[in-house]
Amino acid sequence: MQKITILIHCKDKPNIIASVTNFIAEKQGNIVYIDQHVDREQNIFFMRLESEFIHDSFTADAFKDSFRNALAAKFGMKWRIYSSARKPKMALFISKYDHCLYDLLGRYNSGELNLEIPFIISNHLDLKSIADNFKIPFYHIPVTKDTKEAAEQKQLELLEAHKIDFIVLARYMQIISSNLIAKYPNKIINIHHSFLPAFVGAKPYHSAFKRGVKIIGATSHYVTEELDAGPIIDQGVTRVTHSHAIEDLIAKGRDLEKIVLANAVKLHTNRKVMVYNNKTVIFS
Amino acid sequence: MQKITILIHCKDKPNIIASVTNFIAEKQGNIVYIDQHVDREQNIFFMRLESEFIHDSFTADAFKDSFRNALAAKFGMKWRIYSSARKPKMALFISKYDHCLYDLLGRYNSGELNLEIPFIISNHLDLKSIADNFKIPFYHIPVTKDTKEAAEQKQLELLEAHKIDFIVLARYMQIISSNLIAKYPNKIINIHHSFLPAFVGAKPYHSAFKRGVKIIGATSHYVTEELDAGPIIDQGVTRVTHSHAIEDLIAKGRDLEKIVLANAVKLHTNRKVMVYNNKTVIFS
Amino acid sequence: MQKITILIHCKDKPNIIASVTNFIAEKQGNIVYIDQHVDREQNIFFMRLESEFIHDSFTADAFKDSFRNALAAKFGMKWRIYSSARKPKMALFISKYDHCLYDLLGRYNSGELNLEIPFIISNHLDLKSIADNFKIPFYHIPVTKDTKEAAEQKQLELLEAHKIDFIVLARYMQIISSNLIAKYPNKIINIHHSFLPAFVGAKPYHSAFKRGVKIIGATSHYVTEELDAGPIIDQGVTRVTHSHAIEDLIAKGRDLEKIVLANAVKLHTNRKVMVYNNKTVIFS
Amino acid sequence: MQKITILIHCKDKPNIIASVTNFIAEKQGNIVYIDQHVDREQNIFFMRLESEFIHDSFTADAFKDSFRNALAAKFGMKWRIYSSARKPKMALFISKYDHCLYDLLGRYNSGELNLEIPFIISNHLDLKSIADNFKIPFYHIPVTKDTKEAAEQKQLELLEAHKIDFIVLARYMQIISSNLIAKYPNKIINIHHSFLPAFVGAKPYHSAFKRGVKIIGATSHYVTEELDAGPIIDQGVTRVTHSHAIEDLIAKGRDLEKIVLANAVKLHTNRKVMVYNNKTVIFS
Numbered sequence A, B, C, D: 001m002q003k004i005t006i007l008i009h010c011k012d013k014p015n016i017i018a019s020v021t022n023f024i025a026e027k028q029g030n031i032v033y034i035d036q037h038v039d040r041e042q043n044i045f046f047m048r049l050e051s052e053f054i055h056d057s058f059t060a061d062a063f064k065d066s067f068r069n070a071l072a073a074k075f076g077m078k079w080r081i082y083s084s085a086r087k088p089k090m091a092l093f094i095s096k097y098d099h100c101l102y103d104l105l106g107r108y109n110s111g112e113l114n115l116e117i118p119f120i121i122s123n124h125l126d127l128k129s130i131a132d133n134f135k136i137p138f139y140h141i142p143v144t145k146d147t148k149e150a151a152e153q154k155q156l157e158l159l160e161a162h163k164i165d166f167i168v169l170a171r172y173m174q175i176i177s178s179n180l181i182a183k184y185p186n187k188i189i190n191i192h193h194s195f196l197p198a199f200v201g202a203k204p205y206h207s208a209f210k211r212g213v214k215i216i217g218a219t220s221h222y223v224t225e226e227l228d229a230g231p232i233i234d235q236g237v238t239r240v241t242h243s244h245a246i247e248d249l250i251a252k253g254r255d256l257e258k259i260v261l262a263n264a265v266k267l268h269t270n271r272k273v274m275v276y277n278n279k280t281v282i283f284s
Helices: A016-026 A061-075 A099-109 A129-135 A148-161 A178-183 A204-211 A246-269 B016-026 B058-075 B101-109 B128-134 B148-161 B178-183 B204-211 B246-269 C018-025 C060-075 C098-108 C128-133 C148-161 C178-183 C203-209 C246-269 D018-027 D060-075 D098-111 D126-131 D148-161 D178-183 D204-211 D246-269
Strands: A002-011 A029-040 A044-053 A080-083 A090-093 A116-122 A139-140 A164-170 A186-192 A215-222 A232-239 A275-276 A277-281 B003-013 B030-039 B044-053 B077-084 B089-094 B116-122 B137-138 B166-169 B188-192 B215-222 B232-238 B273-276 B277-281 C002-011 C030-039 C044-053 C076-082 C089-094 C118-122 C136-138 C166-169 C188-192 C215-220 C232-239 C274-275 C280-282 D002-011 D030-039 D042-052 D080-083 D089-094 D114-124 D139-140 D164-167 D190-194 D215-222 D232-239 D273-276 D279-282
Touching: A002 A016, A002 A275, A016 A029, A016 B016, A016 B030, A029 B016, A029 B030, A029 D126, A044 A275, A061 A080, A090 A099, A090 A148, A099 A116, A099 A129, A099 A246, A099 D098, A116 A148, A116 B058, A116 C128, A129 A139, A139 C089, A148 A178, A164 A246, A186 A246, A204 A246, A215 A246, A232 A246, A232 A277, A232 C215, A246 D246, A277 D178, B003 B016, B003 B273, B003 D279, B016 B030, B016 B044, B058 B077, B058 B188, B058 D273, B077 D204, B089 B101, B089 D080, B101 B116, B101 B128, B101 B246, B101 C098, B116 B128, B116 B148, B128 B137, B137 D114, B148 B178, B148 C128, B178 C044, B188 B277, B204 B246, B204 D190, B232 B246, B232 B277, B232 D080, B232 D215, B246 C232, B246 C246, C002 C060, C002 C274, C018 C030, C018 D018, C018 D030, C030 D030, C044 C274, C060 C076, C060 C203, C060 D246, C089 C098, C098 C118, C098 C128, C118 C148, C118 D190, C128 C136, C148 C178, C166 C246, C203 C246, C232 C246, C232 C280, C280 D098, D002 D018, D002 D060, D002 D273, D018 D030, D018 D042, D018 D060, D042 D273, D060 D080, D089 D098, D089 D148, D098 D114, D098 D126, D098 D246, D114 D148, D126 D139, D148 D178, D190 D246, D204 D246, D215 D246, D232 D246, D232 D279
Parallel strands: A090 A116, A090 A164, A116 A139, A164 A186, B089 B116, B089 B166, B116 B137, B166 B188, C089 C118, C089 C166, C118 C136, C166 C188, D089 D114, D089 D164, D114 D139, D164 D190
Antiparallel strands: A002 A044, A002 A080, A029 A044, A186 A215, A215 A232, A275 A277, B003 B044, B003 B077, B030 B044, B188 B215, B215 B232, B273 B277, C002 C044, C002 C076, C030 C044, C188 C215, C215 C232, C274 C280, D002 D042, D002 D080, D030 D042, D190 D215, D215 D232, D273 D279
16 A cells, blocks of 8 residues: 655635545545645645555556646646655754754654654764764764865765755754755754744844743744744744743753754654745644 | 535545535535544544535525435435524523633624624623623523522523524533533533543642642533533643642633633634544644 | 732842841741842842731831831842732723733732722723723823824823822833833833734734744733833743634734733732843742 | 752741741851742741852751751751752663653753763663663663562662662653652652543553543652652643544653653752642742
8 A cells, every 4th residue: 555645735726625636536546634725815725635545556656647737737736746655864964962863863763753864964073972872874074164165065965875855953053055955945954942033043042031031932944045034844932930041041942942843853754844935834 | 605614524435525525516616624534443534624605596505405415325424514604602601700701701792703692691690790791681590409400491491592502601610401411412511620631520729739730721621411521622721830829720720711611612613623432523 | 917028139149138037037027938039140139028017016117117227228229118008000001902901800800900990091982881891980092193292191190190000001002102111110011912022013913924933922021112122021822823814813812912911910910020131030 | 169958848937937047147158049838728838948158167967967956956847958069869760661761861961960870770671772872781670470579679779789869760661669669758750641630540641532632741740659649740731632643642742751751850859849748849
């Protein structure tokens, strides 16, 4: 049995849902999940559908061709179709903070994440031993002002050689270049340690402390050209009080960052995120 | 234009979604919302669908007949179809606590609730002036051990005379009889002041205080024969500490009760709740 | 019996706590609450203390004199002492939104708020009937560009005539003048319908919708010269999804606003808030 | 400099706070933290105080003697005094679930936890490699019905040999004997995967699924004779919907368990927990 996940968006028109469900029925698929959303302001239709196919002759490639010809053209759809047969490949970019790394690798090791991690890249050696313990190849690619371009070239070679599907910046602490962003659009997930759009940029916990907020947060988002302004995937918050010093905010924030980043990784991996207009539609 | 909301559940089988969406397309309806759920344990399929019909000849009754014949029989569906043309009618049962009453009437007055409140029933006169201020008919029906049956008879007469669709117990504090429950199955909403199933029965804040919990809650649910054991519609929680006395828990709980009850009223009114196996499916 | 609440802040030095507790003991007071906080960055000490006095000869004024001479001078304290004998007086400023008004008046009527509301001021007549229902004097003071100064003069006269202690802007929607702010420093509480410092200014729910945040919030704060930048008293948040339109955010936000504003009113009324460096210390 | 933390509880009487703060002042200590709580129902006074001592002659033992003679006897105090000079020693009991283990060891390695972990005990070998990676001695002590007593004897020997201060059951899944509980009263921390007192005992996520709750939780508590009924230290909750299968509840629950257990470990380690009447006072 093969499971196919279809993500569609297009201008809203009558009969899209009936047309798609008919198409699936004709192909002898059984729909096990359907959800849709319409952005009324923009008049855009979004749909996510999972279907199971049991007959022998089914192939994802033939299905895609047929879908393209029969439906996509007619409705002017932008679409993606994923087969359950292939696990997505995630590259981890890290630096010196270990909490998100431990958290993701712990989940990975327990089988909680439906993905593969071909390698970890870091600009520092501090966390190499953790990668070693989890038996994941670790590439040390230092980044300085002068070597930034060459470093990125090495990164790109690794990403391409391993057919990486998406990148997770687990507190990587480096600005990603336009070039890399363009090659992985809506495929680079960052965790920012504030409740965006509050406290963009460096040292958000310090800013939160100074402003005297009563709630702090963390935000996972896709990386775009503008710093910390990409489509938000998930956010988490926790209460703080005047009694918390900056280091307390940082410690409490670590727990938020871990969970909010792991949620984003799971949503992305399970094909539950669609991006439109610098926002996300997150299917359940 | 008329909007129709359809709620369906039946044994899960292939092609239900395609069949229903086709049916709507044939009737020239435009689907504006579809969501579904499958309980894999029980193999039950649930669906909620909203469709707009613009042609002149459309009538809800004819649609229902057609749906019954064309689809419901074939798939063995249990189904309900609601037209947007009719607002549900809610009876409010209250006693001496005013916080849920103020909250619901405030929302009602502001147009937040898509329903009508033909009357309020109370076993005490304490809150009559509030009903008067909001210009809602108030019936004082005292309940004692001896008059319980006669009181309920009066309640039933009012409910039937006003064609009431559902009842909300806004801290009514009286046990509802089997007879009334049977007449309004999954149509009587109660607010219980604990995080069910913890602290069933009387004085849950006292029990929560004694147990030393760090979080208290409130639960809205449909009333069934077994006390506080009906299908849960919504729950809310808030943190407490050792420094909160019982009266503090009660005060904090009031805010939970108001919101959790109002949520349940809105979900029920918007036909977003399906009940099955003493649980609810809550569509978004 | 009289209860005295003392709020102190001063440069942190050794022996402040012992000196103050000794002073209370000498006056035959029994301390029923003590809490303190030290801002290590600024080296500022904060303390809140409640003490009960049962002997006949106790008077708050004599106590204040004695405290001033014996302690305040020595440690360079800024301090406030409140007697339980006097309830604070709150003026409500409203406009056209009724949800915070209903909420506060409902709480007030139920005895949940330990304060008096001598009057309500509004620049519109829309909500007059609510004030009437709750039997609270309502003053209609329209504000236009031309009448702004005269309107404020009328407001000030009312505030002074009624010996108002603090002002609550329950979605008043007008900018408060520097003059009024200066007369009621850290005594004007506003509710802003966003998670500050995100979405300062007008139409924050529209901005939140546009940014695609997954959590929205509300913030109660003291009004200062800079718009929406005053010391934060309380914040609340709730989850939203892509499926929520702007009007859904507004509706969900109303529930946040009510609770976050009511919390601020209770904290202020119970003398649990100290302001320092544009931040608050909130005692439990 | 040495920091002393004092925890006191006794019958509430006037002048306790003044007496204790005076005592500290006489010993030339500087109070850097004071908080208190009175259980009005039981008339019990609780206090937590931190004081810094800088003079050379200070010793914790002499201080304790002096405190016992000067204050404890007079007020009938139960008290504990801890010096910052000694880190508490924690034994980890685990079984087959790795999420709490990874989480605690990740925090430990990062320096977030102010404690030592002399060893890990498990009744299974599954997680030995994790202990090895973190270079913590791992003792495999299998437990069967027949070997339970002998196994516990081995556990006790290890606990005593290493002068263990408290035990953490990180999803250990075995009932702790009365004997062990008696030797470590309020010193064995368990994580239960439900919002206690709901769903006591085995398979709470299955029970939560069956009941159809809309919020699930986790509870850290001290182990007492009665199963899952000991004093609650911390609780956490998260929302679930009908769309979550049991395995989803389990996965979401893991994140709660990690954080709620880590919070309990930190509160216990920082001497912020007092136990009374099967409840906890948790100082900030």
